Amino acid sequence: MAVCFKYWEDCLDPEDMEAMWMEPAVSNEWIEAGESREKKVHLSRDPDGQAFLTQTEMQAVVGIVVRRHFTSQTDQDMIRAIAELESDRQPLATRYDKKVNDTTLGIMQILPKTAQMLVSEMGYGAYDVEKDPTLLHRPFISVYFGAAYLKWLSKYDGKERSEEFVVRAYRRGPKKATHKSTLDYWQRYLSVKQNLPARKMLENHSLVPDQSTQRAPVLQNTGDGWSYWDSRVSPEDMEDMWNNPNVLKEWAKSGERRGKVRFSHDDEKKPYLSRLELRAVSEIIVSKHFNGKGIRPTALCALAEVQSMRFVNGAGSCVGISGIDYPKAIWLYNDLGNKAYSIKSADDLHNPFVSIYFAAAYLVWLSQYDGRERTPQFVVQAYLGRPENVNLADTGPLWLKFEEALSYYGDDQRRRSVTRENLLNRIKRIRGIETCSLLTEDGLHREEKRFSIREEDEGEGMPEEEQETQEVVEAVATKKKMKKGKKGVSSNKSTVEEDQSEIKSMNHKEKKISKHVRAIQEALARRNEAEERKKKEEEERLRKEEEALRLQEEHDRQVEEARRKKKEKEKEKLERKKEQGKPITQKQKEQARRLESMRNQILSRKFATPSEPVNKSEDITIEIGNSSMKEEHQKEIDGSGNHLRSSICCIMGHVDTGKTKLLDCIRGTTVQEGEAGGITQQIRATYIPAENISERTKNFKANATLGVPGLLVIDTPGHESFINLRSRGSSLYIAILVVDIMHGLEPQGKESLDLLKMRNTHFIVALNKVDRLYGWKTCSDAPILNAMKQQTKNVRDEFERKLQDVVWQFTKEGLNTELYYKK
Structure with missing residues (x-):
């Protein structure tokens, strides 16, 4: 059943409603909106018609719940900021979490099973949500379980957890508290929490500061790399600074003039106050606003030293010179009535007078914390830490730093x-x-x-002790003499x-020494000892690293020297071989071997000398079958008296039509893969004996006989740059023109065709790459007729279309062509 709230009475008990009316800010807001106790109070609605709580109502709900069920140490701003992020203060908001397969409910977006865990295991039983989880839509109940969950997270796993851990764990659970997925949520939380008081001031008109209060100007960039006092501090405060004799002397010495007094700057151009300036500011603040309240200017100076190192804009996460953050300053301004300086944004805390003023106000409040007089040590430790959790182990070192800082200002x-x-x-x-x-x-x-x-009257020349x-x-x-009376000397x-x-x-x-001071000294001694031990370990590690680096460099130098000497020896060896005319590179050795093999073959078969001598610059390759086959073939030739020469065939075509690949398939080699870019760049000759030809063609034509000893195939490059090589190859006996069936007759293919026609060379056309047809089924070593029978009708039709395109191209060149098995 869907939950719907129209009035506050729909989601609150009478007791809670009365508590809301008792809140002055809430009652004023409701009365101004036309609400009254005699009638039901309407919930606010956004433009989409969704009910939501105003900032004043949200603050009242959180305050009432915390006062009833939790200690005053609970951070109410954390609850308000999380409610803002989770639901935008909408009590009827829901969100489905697919990871846990459940839906979060209410202003604080609490899972029902989380609320049940808090009731059963942690004892938060003020409200029973086990029977009716929709109660989590009620603001008081949702805030109650949200605060309980935050308190449980703050002590998760028995350890004190930081605010960042608690907030990030609230979003995705404790296991995701340090995961990068919750970092954005934490950053948005900080932004919302910082701006909460500003929204409160906008909604509650009674909190607008008096017009008579002073506000320091916002920092202005002068463009010359300097920051100026006059751009941050009011004229009245500047006049007080000029009236301070120590400051006047220091500023006059540095050449400052009225209306344009520069801050001191470090190497990174960050402005800071000198100790004289800081002491003057503290003295002015204390004398004007906190006279007689037990605040010493030197204590403010020492706290500024510890918190920000006197940097005007603060150091690290500290804001301003005294480290008072914006929410705390707003609280001191609104709730405690410290309104000598107004504060509109965090930038106002970059005014040294504003920051020191709120620091002094905070010290006054801490001195009476929880209605009791507090010691200076407690006040300082609470200022540097948190008043509700003053821990000697955490703030003890800071207390010692504070005491050391006091000595900088002569405060003994x-x-x-x-x-x-x-x-x-x-x-x-x-x-x-x-x-x-x-x-x-x-x-x-x-x-x-x-x-x-x-001391002045009696012991002017004697040391004090x-x-x-x-x-x-x-x-x-x-005293002893009076008791004993008259006795001897x-x-x-x-x-x-x-x-x-x-x-x-x-x-x-x-x-x-007192116990707590001894504990601090022992802790410091242990820390110093650990730091010293760590420093020695670091020095030893660096020494070992340097030694290892030196040894590695020496080893690398020796290896490099050995490599250099080896290269010099190899270079000298190559120079000697070059002078002797011996082959040097692997390619030259392979070329020499092939030339020697071709020479021996020609001499053994008594080949006639070619009309054109072999050019040494061209790489001619002749591959011959095994030696036993060669000897048997030679015997047959010698016995029959048949001295026919092997036919020479030239294979031609456009680049990348598969010429060399076809020869590799026949020879069983991988010459094409070794070429640069897969493109043939030189002429190669391959001798194929008749026996090999018969073996490769037995499936095509069995018992075929050849009248020649074999076939010498010349592979020519197809690239347009090698026209001379193709021209010489076209003058042979027979030729094979390879055409890619997918592209037809291409430029270098047409060029080869013209050369063959000009030389009247007999040639055949080899249609290659038919397996590139879509859907072609590979049939290894099968004739084309058998392979075509294995293909589908679509593949055969595609083959016919491509074939007709090629035939038409040859027809345009003046040649009639037909498939060999159809002729």
């Missing part, structure tokens, strides 16, 4: 105050004065003032020695 007052407090307590114990465990800041200040006066120790010794001695001397030993033991006890 804190250490002196601690020493003096210990000393005061010792004096009071000695004198029997009851002392409290904690001193107020004003009281400590007064004690310090009294000690400073005594000696003065204080001497005072304690005298106080103890006076030796007794007084022993008493003084005992007092001195007592003071030393007390000083030794006071020097004992």
Whole structure:
């Protein structure tokens, strides 16, 4: 059954509805929209008619749910941002997840089985969704289970998880929390979360800042590579900076002038504040806005050192010089009423005065966190970390950095105050004065003032520690003397020695380090030891890598030297062979072997000398059958007295018609594959004995006899560049003109035909590549007649069409042609 909400009362219980009316922002918004308690409250609708919650309503729902069921530490902005991403705050939104074969429901897009897991295993049983999963469409219930799921993810697998892990796991589950598929979701979440307060300000008119508040100008690019104070800071604050004597001296020394004061820049042109400038800004902020609230300017300076290294735009993920992010600044502005500076966007935090102002406001809030007075160490650690989870292991090193940064600004007052407090307590114990465990800041200040006066009056030339120790010794001695009365000199001397030993033991006890400081020191020692060990391991690794690289280079050099010497020897050897006229390359050796074979064949058969001498520049190949066959054939010739010469046949045609491939098929060779580009580039001669011819043609014509010893076939190139070779080949006894049946008579084929006609050479036409016809069935070593019988009617018809095209082309050349088996 489909769920439909028209009024808020349709999706809320009366108790929840009353809680919504009790929210001032919600009630104001509803009253302005014409709603009233006596009537049902309409849900807002978008242009498509879908119900949605306004930002004010969404914030109220999240706040009520968190206050009822969760601790105040739950990040409400995280819930609101996820609701924005998942459903655009639409309570009736659904999305089918094909991976889990289930549908997510409600504002927080919770799976029903996830809600059931939270109820059964985690104990979140405020709402029972097992019987009716559609309850997840109700805003309070959806937000409740969404917050519970986020809290479960934050402790997933028993570990504290980061905000990024929780958000990415919420989208695709814990296993996909580090997968690249959820990275875009995390980036969109950050953008939405950052802009949530801006939307809240637009919807709640009561939160618009006063017109009297100041707003720093936005950074302007001057085009000269410098950033200027005047482009970021208000004129009033600039006047305060000029009135500071230290800043005035520094700016005058660097040649700055009013209206155009430059920031200091590092090598990467990033603006930063000098320590004098940072201290001046902090002092101005504290004196104007936080006077009497216990905020020290040097503490703000030290925090800026730790957070941003005094860079105006921040360092790393920190925004601004004090590291206060935009959502926190908006919260301090709206909820805590710190409105001395207005803030419209994150760029406003690049104003040093704005960033330091909100940092001071945050420190004031932390000093009274959770309704209790907090120690400076807690405040600093909470500022650098999170107040609800102050962890010494996480923030201890930062606390030490903070103390180190304090020394940059001459702030040793804190250490002196601690020493003096210990000393005061010792004096009071000695004198029997009851002392409290904690001193107020004003009281400590007064004690310090009294000690400073005594230092000036009594021990002007004595070191401070000696003065204080001497005072304690005298106080103890006076007390002992009053108790013991009149005794001898030796007794007084022993008493003084005992007092001195007592003071030393007390000083030794006071020097004992507290537990948390010892833990920090041990952690730092372990970290330094690990870093030192890691540094040594890295140095050893680099040394081994350099040694291996050196050995590899030496080995490569030796190999290269050996290769060079080998090449020189081979070159010298080739030079000697060239001088002696011996064949060098494999091709030359093959050519020499073939010429020698042809010479021996001609001499053995007593061939007449050819009318045209063999040109050494042409590669003529003669391939002869096996030697035994040659000897038997020679005997037959000698015995019968028949001295006929072998017929010479020239095979001609257009390039790529398959001339060499046909000869390879007959010879059983692969000459065509060895040619560059598969194109014949020289004349080759192949001798085929009569016995081989009879063997290859027995399926075509059995018991055929030849009147010649064999056939000498000359293979000519078909490329247009070799016309001279084809011209010489056409003057032989007989010729074979190879034609591609797929293309017919082509240019070099016509040229060969003209040469044959001009020389009156007898020739036959060989139609090649008939197997290229579509659907042709291959029949190995079968005559064409038998092969045609195996083909389908379509193939035979196609063959006839191609054949008629070739016949017509020859007819146009003045020649009548016909298939050999039809003549």
